[in-house]
Amino acid sequence: MDTQHDNALAHALAAIPGPVPPSGVIHIVIPHTNRFTVVGNHLAQHAGLSLVAIGIGVHIQSLPAGSEISIKTLAARFPEGEVRIxxxxxxxxxxxxxxxxxxxxxKGRVATRTVFCNQPGAVLRGGVVPGAPGAPVVAAAVRNPAPAPALVREHLRVPEPTRVPEPARVPEPTRVREPEPGLVPEPALVREHLRVREPEPTAVAGARPAPVRLPAPTAPKQPRRPLPHPHALTPERRQAASALLADLRRHAVELVLSEEAVEELVPGVAAWLExxxxxxxxxxxxxxxxxxxxxxxxxxxxHRLTALLPPPLPGVHDLTAPRRAPVPPFQTCDGCERAFRSHEPGHCRDCRAPYGEAV
Incomplete structure (x- = not known):
């Protein structure tokens, strides 16, 4: 008697039109009236994206323009760490x-500009026009919106193709019936002969789609540095390097390597041993x-074997202090008996001239 039976789900399932599938998910669709975001199945069911990437993509689409979506902001919002985000x-x-x-x-500052596109396939194909159904919409204020083509044809008298009015004469705006398809002149002729102010770019049926400018690509990644190799890969070094790599799982359970990975990393460890x-x-x-x-x-x-490779150890002679240049010994001048430095005996600088010695 004290067990509560919630019959709301049963009533909701009974109200679903059509047969209920015997297995799999059953959708109870209730239309949203506020606070909802339209997400395409190309993102929600993307075969090449992980579940975390799909969730973050849906979350970014639901945010208003100007929201902060840095890695630290998303890591503070969700339980996933910064690496996964x-x-x-x-x-x-x-x-x-x-x-x-x-x-x-x-003032020399550098900032990161982030752009999210809800339909990258349509933008890359270049088959959409800004303002048309399915076209990318930029979250920004639109100034001087252009009038719809139907209003232009309604308030401006469109001349017949065979009767082009003079450039200086503009007919009074009257309500005329819609011209038959195929007899409407080109928009360029209407603007030329009626001197209509050129509106802002808008979607026109049959017009050539405007080119979509994508942001500049990011800087190319630097090529990966090659794995270091020793000058001579001796059998002793190969065996020691292979044993060290295979023994790493005893010290860290995450470092379980396959035989192919061990053979690939042996030259790097041998370079360290060398x-x-x-x-x-x-x-x-x-x-x-x-x-x-x-x-x-x-x-x-x-990466660690390549980036943390130590330099060769210096030799014994490289660590010794530099020797000073030899100092000439003292000599006694044969003329004035004064002491002076020279490698050979003779006269000092003052006595060289009288005795005819070369400087």
Missing amino acids: ACALRELEAHGYLRRTRVRLA RDATTDAIRHALTADLPKPLKHPARLLR
Whole structure:
């Protein structure tokens, strides 16, 4: 008697028109009247995007223009970390939904401009016109909206194709019936002979679509540095490097490598061993401060072996202090008996002239 039975769901299912599918999801569609966003299935059901990227893309579409969508802002809003959110933004950028460009502001400052497109496929094809159904809409204030073509034809008397009025004479605006299709002159002729003020760009049936300017592409990525190789890959170094890589999973469970990955990374570890790096130093450099979660351990080890490669150890002679130049010994002048520095005995500088010695 104390068990509550909620019959609202049963009544909602009974009100669904048509047969109910025997399995799978059943949709109860209630029309929205406020606070809703139209999202295309090309984004909601995208086969190349992850679930995090699709969710962030839908969230960005629901935000008003000017909202902050940086990685730190999204990480503070959602439980996902900054790494997953950054990967999701790169996915949206790779598929054309997101475009981030760096622009230079006044006083030498640099800012990031973010543009989100809800239909990147239509923009890339160039088959849409701004203002037409399905065209991209920029969230900005529109000044001096152009009158609709129907209002122009209604309030301006459109001349017949065979009777073109004089340029100086403008007929009084009267209400005329719609001309038959195929007899309406070109809009350029109407503006030329009626001297109508050229309206703002708008959607005109049959007109050539205006080109869509996309933001400038981001700077190209630098090529990846090659994995270091030793001058001589001896069997002893190969065996030591292979054993060190296979033993990393004992110190970090995330670093489980395949045999192919171990063979690929052996030259990098051998280059460290060739530069007199100890196994403990190599193991600490490869296992310290691992990201959570670690998706690609082989790529991380390749990056650390390349970026953290130490220089060769200096030799014994390189560490010794530089020797001073030899100082000439003291000599006694044969003429004035004064002491002076010289490698050979003789006369001092004052006594050289009388005795005819060369300077």
